[in-house]
Amino acid sequence: MTTIDTRDIGGHGGHADGHHEGSYLQPKGGLIATVWDWMTTIDHKKIGVMYLFATLFMFFLGGMAALAVRLELWAPVRQITDAAGAVKVTGQAFAWYDSFGQNNDLYNRFFTLHGAIMVFMFIIPSIPAALGNFLLPLMVGAKDVAFPRLNLLSWYVYVTGSIFAVAAIIAGGVDTGWTFYTPYSTTSDAGHWRVVFMVLGVFILGFSSILTGLNFVVTVHKLRAPGMGWFDMPLFVWAIYSSAVIQVLATPVLAITLVLLMFERIFNVGVFDPRMGGDPVLFQHFFWFYSHPAVYIMILPGMAIINETIAVHARKKIFGYRAVAFSSLSIAAISFLVWGHHMFTSQGEIASAIFSALTFLVAIPTAVKMFNWTTTLYKGSIRFTTPMLYSLAFLFLFAIGGLTGLPLGTLATDLHLHDSYFVVAHFHYVMMGGTVIAYLAGLHHWWPKIFGKMYSTFWANVGCIIVFIGFNVTFFTQFILGTRGMPRRYASYIDDLQFLHQISTVGSWLLLLGFLVHLFVFVHSLIAGPKAGANPWGGLSLEWETDSPPIEHNFHHEPIVKHGPYDYDDVVPPHCDPKDYPLPAPLPEGHKGH
Amino acid sequence: MTPDFMTPLLASAPADGGLLSRGGLFLAEGGLMDTWTRFNFGGIGASKFARDADHLFFWIYLISAFFFVLLMGMTAWFSFKYRWKPGKVPERSASHNTYLELAWSVIPTMLLVWMFFKGFWGYVDGVISPAQGLTIDVIGKQWSWNAVYPNGAVSSESTRARSLNNPGSENGVQDTPIFYVPEATPVTLRLSSEDVIHSFWVPDMRTKFDAFPNRYTSVWFEGERITGDKTLPPDKKGNPTLGKDGKPVPYTDHWVFCAEYCGSNHSEMMAIIRVVPREYFKHWMEDAATPKGTLVERGQAYYKIKGCNACHSIDGTKAIGPTWKNLYGYEVNFTDGTGMTAAERTGATFAEYFKTSVFNPGAKIVQGYPNQMQSYLGRLSDEEMRCLIAYMSSPLLTDRPAPQSVDDVPENEKK
Amino acid sequence: MTTIDTRHGGGEVLDDRPYHEKYKHAAHFRTAEAEFDACKLGMWLFLATEILTFSGMFVAYGIFRMMYPQAWANGSHYLDPFWGGLNTVILLYSSFTIAMAIHNAQKNQQFWLKVNLIQTIVCAIAFIVIKLAFEYIPKWSAGKRPGSLFTYPFAENPYEPIWWGVYYGATGIHALHVLTGVVLIGWLLIRAQKKHFGPTHYTAVEIVGLFWHIVDIVWIFLFPLLYLID
Structure with a gap:
């Protein structure tokens, strides 16, 4: 059953000057010419790869800050009198100053750094801008995103924003927390430009996010291949589309909030300043009106990847395709209505009740997705490749992350849990156990497609298992720390909690080890990995039709879609040997398949 | 130094016969819920609201555990049973099933509705303080809490202890004020802040609320009757602290933490709520109204x-x-x-x-x-x-x- | 209409049709219509972000007006509805001229296209000049400034600095959009001079027109909320 039309599109449009049949990775002349080519490229694949490396670098920076945070929490800050009778402060891993308050500030800077980098510079752009950029046009059978030049602009906007943020860090760091709560963020570090730089950086990054989202929405609407209806799209595209809609609609509110925050810091406008009659809670409303939907900007792409990896590696159509597609859309829609659940301890009872109810509403489509993924495995043909291992890890961790959201959404129990380590553990299970683990699943799934090289599956699996164990050791303890009374953003703690903190810190070292294994696997693959086939996993979506790595214009011939992305029961995957992918007996004549 | 991680599990049961013994074997002391609460929270809640909240949390936990085991059990079973083998021809299976999908949408929805209402009613109990409670002003500032009692008394006692089990180890870097409150009495803390936003969290009471620079908020609780055998330490001059009846005064301490990030010494912004008998509290409050001496x-x-x-x-x-x-x-x-x-x-x-x-x-x-x-x-x-x-x-x-x-x-x- | 140019002796194709006729859509679109639709959809999404940006200012406006109604009433008294009204009329007229410019491009009326674009630019500049000369500069120098910069000695309400914060914030961001519009329409004018737009290709005129309408609509909301509230 062929899926390819033989219409030649090589001479079409502005590309009459020749066939671009070579790999997109092929260097264009010498080193300088190649660098220039990459810097000015409007090829969505190259931009995606640049985002991939940039976000991984940011992950490294944010991860270092996280290790510093965990190291500081190895021991509580205490004042002791040593044998000589001198008074000493102990328990500060970073004691660069001689006052413990300033050393605490170092810790505050580390966790701010960790939060701001991970949220704004890593997770939000990671999957959409790196894998999304690379795969979305391929999956819908397009030659590029709708606005390629805008795409390049959005990359440079991302770089500019990151430079401002990194400048703020180099200038000494920012201690406001990634949430920039007023009035602390408007009064702390008075006289310094660091906070303004950081806020400006995040403001600029917002535009990168808007432009990418806008590009994706238009691409999905206007550039689908002939024959691809909305319900023939891979679910990856549905989820990326949903998160792109949120990116477009929520980020502008963050932009105006950050503008007001900068005005507040520079001119003391007073809008958020209680001394002048302004209202700090208004800032929280503004901030979370963006930042709660942003949580779904972060997790929906993770779900996007799991939709693909589970289907491909279990060789099964995603159970309840439409339910999964619509649950992505409804998560996107409801995400705009739940921001107040970040303020259960700061707003009135009525507001809290409404936001609590809406919060439970968002749990339903999430639960639906979990059930659908699990049942997809039923009667599959499951191969324990690295992407599949990571997908199973995702199911485990995301289930915990999602379920621990319930006591947080329940008002009576949230009074205790709010702003405690329980929250920290919950969102790490969702953001890291969900998104980052899914990102790793996706990276291992599409690595052969992106770079045309295979990696060592054995060592990647070892890395996966270490990361999984390290993650649980680090963060499961934090649930118990939270219920036992450990507040967020504390540089120190009471004696009773030290043992759990130390377990958590040991877990962070395990995580480091796991990521180092992955780093080794990837670098080894780039240097000495065997060449990957066009379709190493037997996938059916369009990106597997083209070469690995794809040719410059994606497809040799414009693809015409004749089967769904998950019809594993009826279609032998392209470039694959039917012996490796045996099909079940065809359905009897007249029987319509599902 | 190994802080006793498992102590809460081994801790002796309250002397008055158990707070939850009404609930039958499952909920009785040493039962599943009791054990779970002690492990999870490090102890039984110290107010009625706290125990109700823990109870609700426990049921949410059970529901979550059920779904988690169900999902992971299915995942593990399918992963094993349908694992790929060379040459194995996969079976066909339905790609959707409306009844099944409706079931796993509707059943969780009903449970969520139950959770919402239980949570809302509990929250109303937890945040709306009773009109007849004793009101104490609590003012947060970077980085300390201050309490002002109705008669103008202020708390001047403090400690550097960082463990309630081991009060001898006074090695904190900053003084932690001690706020006295009467046992078995509704107490409303009227919160405000002098600078940035703080949050007053009493983990043992399972409640907290933010303190703002531009509005008043409140946290209330009703401390349980004192059950431990701890008695007040002697004063600074070494005189024993005795009640009117000449006996040592029992008390229970509860940590207070600032839960809203507020700057350099956020992690030192603690306090201790000390629940004492009503008689002693009365005496203390009068005594503390004015600092005395030179x-x-x-x-x-x-x-x-x-x-x-x-x-x-x-x-x-x-x-x-x-x-x-x-x-x-x-x-x-x-x-x-x-x-x-x-x-x-x-x-x-x-x-x-x-x-x-x-x-x-x-x-x-x-x-x-x-x-x-x-x-x-x-x-x-x-x-x-x-x-x-x-x-x-x-x-x-x-x-x-x-x-x-x-x-x-x-x-x-x-x- | 394609002719072979023989002036250089070679066989190069010399296409002397105007740009808008020989314009070939970008390679990754299947048809010119698809490209036009995509651009328009993209612009509509961008406009949605614009509306949400301003909605932040409107929400701040609404909340503080509820908290400090007297400061808002006083603040509004300081503004002269005449200049605000004149600016409203100017912007409404410019909306009309840009709509006409799109029409001209569709009908290949090159001269009127340029006339209407110039009119729109003149209106936009007039708006900015009125804003600066009769509103911002006199008010700022009288001390009616936002937040801690406020030095106006005759304030009757302690929260007037917040009113000015919201006033300068909202109108300032709007004025930035007007300036952006001037640049964009200027760019259109340069391209119109080169006969880039015609019945077969007028995407840029259309989407800048959409942008200009949103700038106009935001002002239609700002004007009564700031100038006419009591």
Whole structure:
């Protein structure tokens, strides 16, 4: 059953000057010419790869800050009198100053750094801008995103924003927390430009996010291949589309909030300043009106990847395709209505009740997705490749992350849990156990497609298992720390909690080890990995039709879609040997398949 | 040092026969819920609201555990049963099933509706304080809590202990104030803040609320009857602390943490709520209404009451602001290049310098310190300032004290 | 209409049709219509972000007006509805001229296209000049400034600095959009001079027109909310 039309599109449009049949990775002349080519490229694949490396670098920076945070929490800050009778402060891993308050500030800077980098510079752009950029046009059978030049602009906007943020860090760091709560963020570090730089950086990054989202929405609407209806799209595209809609609609509110925050810091406008009659809670409303939907900007792409990896590696159509597609859309829609659940301890009872109810509403489509993924495995043909291992890890961790959201959404129990380590553990299970683990699943799934090289599956699996164990050791303890009374953003703690903190810190070292294994696997693959086939996993979506790595214009011939992305029961995957992918007996004549 | 991780599990049950024994075997002491709560929270909740909230949490936990086991069980079973083998031809299966999908949408929805209502009713109990409660003002500032009682009493007691089980280890870097509250009495804490947003969290009571600089909020709880065998320690002079009946006074302590990030010493912004018998509380509150003793002793009390201790140490350690040790009678340099000689930092010029520093802190910044202090204009009376100056110029704080009695001043030679 | 140019002796194709006729859509679109639709959809999404940006200002406006109604009433008194009204009329007229410019491009009326674009630019500049000369500069120099910069000695309500914060914030961001519009329409004018737009290709005129309408609509909301509230 062929899926390819033989219409030649090589001479079409502005590309009459020749066939671009070579790999997109092929260097264009010498080193300088190649660098220039990459810097000015409007090829969505190259931009995606640049985002991939940039976000991984940011992950490294944010991860270092996280290790510093965990190291500081190895021991509580205490004042002791040593044998000589001198008074000493102990328990500060970073004691660069001689006052413990300033050393605490170092810790505050580390966790701010960790939060701001991970949220704004890593997770939000990671999957959409790196894998999304690379795969979305391929999956819908397009030659590029709708606005390629805008795409390049959005990359440079991302770089500019990151430079401002990194400048703020180099200038000494920012201690406001990634949430920039007023009035602390408007009064702390008075006289310094660091906070303004950081806020400006995040403001600029917002535009990168808007432009990418806008590009994706238009691409999905206007550039689908002939024959691809909305319900023939891979679910990856549905989820990326949903998160792109949120990116477009929520980020502008963050932009105006950050503008007001900068005005507040520079001119003391007073809008958020209680001394002048302004209202700090208004800032929280503004901030979370963006930042709660942003949580779904972060997790929906993770779900996007799991939709693909589970289907491909279990060789099964995603159970309840439409339910999964619509649950992505409804998560996107409801995400705009739940921001107040970040303020259960700061707003009135009525507001809290409404936001609590809406919060439970968002749990339903999430639960639906979990059930659908699990049942997809039923009667599959499951191969324990690295992407599949990571997908199973995702199911485990995301289930915990999602379920621990319930006591947080329940008002009576949230009074205790709010702003405690329980929250920290919950969102790490969702953001890291969900998104980052899914990102790793996706990276291992599409690595052969992106770079045309295979990696060592054995060592990647070892890395996966270490990361999984390290993650649980680090963060499961934090649930118990939270219920036992450990507040967020504390540089120190009471004696009773030290043992759990130390377990958590040991877990962070395990995580480091796991990521180092992955780093080794990837670098080894780039240097000495065997060449990957066009379709190493037997996938059916369009990106597997083209070469690995794809040719410059994606497809040799414009693809015409004749089967769904998950019809594993009826279609032998392209470039694959039917012996490796045996099909079940065809359905009897007249029987319509599902 | 191994903090006893498992202690909560082994902790002896409350002496009054158990808070949850009504609930049958499942919920009884040593039952599943009891054990789970002790492990998870480090102890049984210390108020009725806390126990109700834990109860609800427990049921949510059971529901979550059921779904988690169901999902992971399915995943594990399918992953094993349908694992790929060379040459194995997969079976066909349905790609959707409306009834199944409806079931797993509707059943969780019903459970979620139940959770919402239980949570909302509990929350109403938890945040709306009873009208007849005792109201105490609690003021947060960077980085300390202050409590003002209805009769004007302020809490001047503090500790540096960082463990309630081991009060001897007083090794915290900052003093932690102790707020007395009566047992079995609704207490409403009216929260406000002098600078940024703080949040008053009493983990044992399972409640918290934010303290804002521009509005009043509140947290309320009703402490349980005291069940432990701890009794109040002797006072500073070593006299035993006894109740009216001449017996040692039992008490229970609960941690308070600031749960909203507020800057450098956020993690030191703690307090202790000490639940004592009603009779003793009455006596204590009357006693605490006014600091007593000499100017210096009162100054010592105000140093804590006014929260100076949050930023200024008295033992020479460098904190947010300059230490008060050896401040009086010693020279100093300011960031604007000026300074004061040792002689200038005595007598009236010291008093004037102190007043300026307190009311207009940005005017003179001691070298090596940030300009961070907020003005105390309107927050410090003449009497309080006099006491503080007396304290600072006393031998307790400086090696070059002001004369404390006529004996300290040499008599003039007769001419 | 394609002719072979023989002036250079070679066989190069010399296409002397105007740009808008020989314009070939970008390679990754299947048809010119698809490209036009995509651009328009993209612009509509961008406009949605614009509306949400301003909605932040409107929410701040609404909340503080509820908290401090007297400051808002006083603040509004300081503004002269005449200049605000004149600016409203100017912007409404400019909306009309840009709509006409799109029409001209569709009908290949090159001269009127340029006339209407110039009119729109003149209106936009007039708006800015009125804003500066009769509103911002006199008010700022009288001390009616936002937040801690406020020095106006005759304020009757302690929260007037917040009113000015919201006033300068909202109108300032709007004025930035007007300036952006001037640049964009200027760019259109340069391209119109080169005959880039015609019945077969007028995407840029259309989407800048959409942008200009949103700038107009935001002002239609700002004007009564700031100038006419009591």
